[in-house]
Amino acid sequence: MPEDVLFKSESDRDRAEIASLLRRVADNLDAGEAITLTAGSESVTLEPPARPTFEVKAEREGPADGPGELSVEFELEWDETDEGGESDGALEIE
Structure with a gap:
């Protein structure tokens, strides 16, 4: 898509x-x-609907043998015609 x-x-x-x-x-x-x-x-x-999908991702980009760029991404996702997804586990952020 x-x-x-x-x-x-x-x-x-x-x-x-x-x-x-x-x-x-x-x-x-x-x-x-x-x-x-x-x-x-x-x-x-x-x-956003009442229950969108919430994705959290931490990444390192760059060469495998050296320093790279770190990032944390927070994403809400939903189908335009849907009311939201199901939970697949408990997320905690400290």
């Missing part, structure tokens, strides 16, 4: 700014509200 990127933003931010953005997403999810992403003139509003 082809991917259609609706919105993308990438910028260096300090940890407090990132935490504030993630907190805003968390607050909207908790309240059952839509999430609007805006950067410059680009904007998209998404309405």
Whole structure:
């Protein structure tokens, strides 16, 4: 299935700014509200269902024998016509 990127933003931010953005997403999810992403003139509003699939991934990219780039990705996923997926285990984040 082809991917259609609706919105993308990438910028260096300090940890407090990132935490504030993630907190805003968390607050909207908790309240059952839509999430609007805006950067410059680009904007998209998404309405996650009550039970979207939540994926967490930690990665190292780069050469196997040297330092690379580390990342952690948080992804909410759902079918546009579906109400969400099933849980496959308990996730904890410390």
